[in-house]
Structures are given as structure tokens and as C-alpha cells.
Amino acid sequence: MTEYKIALLGFGGVNRALAQLVAEKNELWAEELGFTLKIVGVSDIFLGSVIGKDGLDPKKLVAVPAAKGAFSALENGSAEPANETVIRFSGADIVAEATFTNPVDGEPATTFCRWALEKGISVVTTNKGPVALHAAALKKLATSTGAAFEFEGAVMSGTPVIRMAQETLAGSEITGFKGILNGTSNFILSSMQAGLDFSNALAKAQDLGYAEADPTADVEGHDVRLKVVILANELLGAKLTPNDVCCEGISKITAEDIQSAARADSRWKLIGSAQRTPSGTVTASVSPQLLPNTDALAGVSGATNAVSFETNLLGPVTVVGAGAGRIETAYALLSDIISIHKNKIKQAI
Numbered sequence: 001m002t003e004y005k006i007a008l009l010g011f012g013g014v015n016r017a018l019a020q021l022v023a024e025k026n027e028l029w030a031e032e033l034g035f036t037l038k039i040v041g042v043s044d045i046f047l048g049s050v051i052g053k054d055g056l057d058p059k060k061l062v063a064v065p066a067a068k069g070a071f072s073a074l075e076n077g078s079a080e081p082a083n084e085t086v087i088r089f090s091g092a093d094i095v096a097e098a099t100f101t102n103p104v105d106g107e108p109a110t111t112f113c114r115w116a117l118e119k120g121i122s123v124v125t126t127n128k129g130p131v132a133l134h135a136a137a138l139k140k141l142a143t144s145t146g147a148a149f150e151f152e153g154a155v156m157s158g159t160p161v162i163r164m165a166q167e168t169l170a171g172s173e174i175t176g177f178k179g180i181l182n183g184t185s186n187f188i189l190s191s192m193q194a195g196l197d198f199s200n201a202l203a204k205a206q207d208l209g210y211a212e213a214d215p216t217a218d219v220e221g222h223d224v225r226l227k228v229v230i231l232a233n234e235l236l237g238a239k240l241t242p243n244d245v246c247c248e249g250i251s252k253i254t255a256e257d258i259q260s261a262a263r264a265d266s267r268w269k270l271i272g273s274a275q276r277t278p279s280g281t282v283t284a285s286v287s288p289q290l291l292p293n294t295d296a297l298a299g300v301s302g303a304t305n306a307v308s309f310e311t312n313l314l315g316p317v318t319v320v321g322a323g324a325g326r327i328e329t330a331y332a333l334l335s336d337i338i339s340i341h342k343n344k345i346k347q348a349i
């Protein structure tokens with residue numbers, strides 16, 4: 001039985017949920033997936049760090065309170081983060097990077113990814129910063145050391161989008177896409193439609209683990225902008241940066257806007273899109289749009305997201321599923337590890 005040793009960078013909603021899955025599902029994974037996961041290190045700027053080369057008890061990790069320095073209560077634990085030590089010296093085969101998304105320069109997460117990849121340690125990440133801003137360099141580094149750099153969770157949480165399009169829509173000639181790509185803002189718009197005010201709806205999205213550490217990224221469209229860049233670069237062969245994508249969020253949409261849209265059988269949705277133009281360039285944008293209720297995207301509510309790919313050979317192909325959530329996003333990390341495992345088996349044949 002294959003066992004992957006994993007190190008967790010950041011122990012907030014997503015990586016804590018991954019530890020919970022490890023605690024609950026390892027036996028099932030052994031049977032269904034052919035591998036188990038052993039957590040050998042965790043580092044978090046707020047909670048501290050802990051290394052256990054023979055494996056840390058995932059149940060004990062999950063039970064650690066969200067209090068400053070709380071890892072110091074664990075055997076061999078410390079109140080201080082130790083990102084570099086955990087990445088380089090915990091003995092991990094795979095680093096699960098789930099620290100905060102920095103939309104400006106992708107740091108320090110990009111450096112964390114680099115430290116791992118330089119040593120031939122694979123990285124699975126849900127962090128949009130390193131992927132939107134540095135994917136090409138990180139993929140090149142991974143290839144040079146024989147490691148993998150996987151990031152399915154960077155767009156639409158655990159819902160298969162990037163790998164699905166790359167693998168199962170290969171050859172269909174994707175020419176563009178349009179989608180609802182932020183769970184928090186879609187949750188806020190749906191909640192406002194049901195009568196909740198903006199700030200209560202946002203507070204609820206934060207409680208449910210959907211929102212970014214700074215939710216401005218959600219409500220001003222910056223998070224969608226990163227996801228549009230990722231999809232355009234990965235699937236349309238573009239080389240976009242966030243500055244290439246004009247961006248407007250939902251913060252100016254009022255309760256009255258939502259009610260008047262409803263009276264006109266329409267809904268406001270935050271839409272991210274990109275198209276390949278006849279000249280071969282790719283244009284992209286993020287903006288709130290008023291969609292008639294007959295539009296398939298109008299019916300997508302709550303933290304659910306959807307993306308519709310325009311293809312030459314199939315017409316539109318739409319994927320709908322979780323856009324945010326702790327367990328849902330931890331699943332994305334698992335799906336990346338499954339992909340690494342399958343590739344490893346292929347290479348061994």
C-alpha cells in the first residue's frame with residue numbers, strides 16, 4: 001500500500017478539513033484509491049508548528065483550538081511557525097499549501113511552493129496567488145525536479161474544472177468561457193434576494209468558511225479576476241496577468257437593484273469571462289451582469305458556482321458545483337493527490 005507523507009502549510013478552514021478527512025477516510029482511501037495519507041508536519045503563522053516524522057494524529061490536530069500558538073500544546077509542538085523547516089525537513093512527499101491568497105504578488109505562498117519543488121517535493125495548492133501569477137515558473141521548476149505542481153482547488157473549489165477541461169475536453173477547441181466563479185459573492189446575492197442585508201449575508205459566508213481572509217477580494221471581484229486569469233492561461237493558452245482583466249465587483253448592488261431585477265424576472269450575477277478573439281488574443285473581464293431567469297447561470301444559487309465553456313466541436317459545456325467550502329476545497333487537494341498517484345503508477349508501468 002502506498003503511503004504519502006504530507007505537510008500542511010496553513011491550518012485554517014481548508015487544511016483543517018483535509019486533516020479531518022485523513023482522520024475519517026484513510027481506510028476507505030486505502031481500499032478505493034490505493035493509498036493512505038500520513039501528516040508529518042504542519043505550520044501556521046497563527047497556530048505555530050509541529051513535526052512528527054512518524055505521523056501526527058490527525059484527530060489531535062483537528063481538535064487544536066483556533067488560538068494563537070495553540071500547537072505548543074501538542075507533543076513536539078511550538079507556538080512559532082516553521083514554514084521552511086516543515087517544508088524542507090519534515091520528510092514530506094507532498095506539501096498541501098493552503099495559506100492566504102495574496103493577489104498582488106502571490107507571496108509568501110509562491111516561495112513556499114518553490115522551497116518544496118526545488119527539493120523534488122510535490123505541491124498541491126488551493127491558493128490562487130501562486131497559480132495566477134507564477135504558474136509557468138512553478139510548473140517549469142516542478143518539471144526540472146520531477147515533482148508535481150497541482151492546483152485544481154484554485155478554481156471552483158473541489159468541483160473538477162481545470163483538469164476536467166484539460167483532460168476530457170482536449171481537442172474540443174475551447175474558445176472561451178463564462179461563469180459564476182466566487183462562492184461568497186454568489187451566496188451574498190442569493191441571500192439578499194431572500195431578504196438578508198449585505199453585511200449579514202457576508203458574515204454568514206465568513207462563518208461558513210467561504211470568504212477570503214480579506215473579503216474585499218470576494219465582493220470587489222478580485223478573487224474572480226485571479227480565477228479568470230488561471231482558466232484563460234491554463235485552457236485558452238493565454239498569458240494574462242490580473243492587470244489585463246477589467247474588474248468590477250458586487251459591492252454597489254443594492255437591495256433595491258435585486259428586488260427590481262426580480263420584478264423583471266432577472267437576477268444579478270457576478271460573471272467572469274474570457275474569449276479568444278479572431279486575431280488569437282484573449283480578452284477577459286469580471287463584472288456584475290443582469291441575467292434573465294431563463295439563463296442557466298441565473299439559477300445557480302448560494303455558494304454553488306458554474307462555468308460554461310464554449311467549444312467549437314461540442315458547443316457549450318457547463319460544469320456546476322461547489323464554489324467554496326472547507327471540506328469541498330479539501331477535496332480538491334485530495335483530487336490533486338489522486339492525480340499525482342495515478343501519474344506515479346503510469347510512470348512505473
Ligand SMILES: NC(=O)C1=CN([C@@H]2O[C@H](COP(=O)(O)OP(=O)(O)OC[C@H]3O[C@@H](n4cnc5c(N)ncnc54)[C@H](O)[C@@H]3O)[C@@H](O)[C@H]2O)C=CC1
Pocket residue numbers: 009010011012013014015043044045046047081083098099100101108126127128153154155156157209210211212213323324325326329
Ligand atoms: N475556503 C474556501 O472555500 C476556499 C479557499 N481557497 C483558498 O485556499 C486557501 C486557504 O483557504 P482557507 O483555509 O479557507 O483560509 P483560512 O484563512 O481559513 O486559512 C489560512 C491559514 O493560513 C495561515 N497563514 C496565513 N499566512 C501564513 C503564512 N505566511 N505562513 C503560515 N501560515 C499562514 C492562517 O493563519 C490561516 O490559519 C486560501 O488561499 C484561499 O483563497 C480556495 C478555494 C476555496
Ligand SMILES: N[C@@H](CC=O)C(=O)O
Pocket residue numbers: 154156157181182183184185210211212218223323324325
Ligand atoms: N472566497 C472564495 C473561496 C474559493 O475560492 C469564494 O468565495 O469563492
